[in-house]
Amino acid sequence: MFSDVKDLLQEDPVESLPRTVLTDRFESVRGLEGAIEAYKARLLTATDRLGDNGLDGAGMLRTAGRASSGAAAQAARRAESLESLPATRNALVQGRITAEHVDVISAAAGAV
Numbered sequence: 477m478f479s480d481v482k483d484l485l486q487e488d489p490v491e492s493l494p495r496t497v498l499t500d501r502f503e504s505v506r507g508l509e510g511a512i513e514a515y516k517a518r519l520l521t522a523t524d525r526l527g528d529n530g531l532d533g534a535g536m537l538r539t540a541g542r543a544s545s546g547a548a549a550q551a552a553r554r555a556e557s558l559e560s561l562p563a564t565r566n567a568l569v570q571g572r573i574t575a576e577h578v579d580v581i582s583a584a585a586g587a588v
Contacts, residue, residue, distance in 0.1 A: 507571025513578075514569045516541075517555035524552075550579070557582035 490498065526532030534552040537543045543551065554575060558565040564581050567573045574580075 503571075506574070510568045510571040510574065513554070513575045514558065515520055515566055516551060517558045517565075520552055520555040521559060524555075554582065557585070561585065 488501070490501065493501070507511065516537075520537060521537045523531070523533040532541060532552075533555060536550040537548040537551055538545060539547070555580060558568070561578075564573070564578055568575065568578055
């Protein structure tokens with residue numbers, strides 16, 4: 477599904493680009509990372525809702541995503557938070573905030 481994007485990234489001639497274009501690429505990557513984090517959260521949530529006695533989202537991330545237990549647990553908490561914080565999810569998708577920002581916002585929301 478994402479092989480075209482992976483190919484595009486691999487073939488991008490970054491070594492020959494000027495600083496202004498490299499800066500633009502960094503900003504684009506930040507946005508892409510946010511969209512991927514939000515997508516990953518959706519995958520985790522969808523996996524949790526299957527109800528088929530298989531692995532939960534964190535388990536799927538540990539096995540299929542090769543994440544550590546700690547990283548998988550953090551991603552599961554983030555996914556749960558994004559479900560209840562749609563404005564935060566939208567900001568993440570748009571690249572205006574990072575996954576780390578989501579974690580801070582979630583912690584603050586939980587404390588309130």
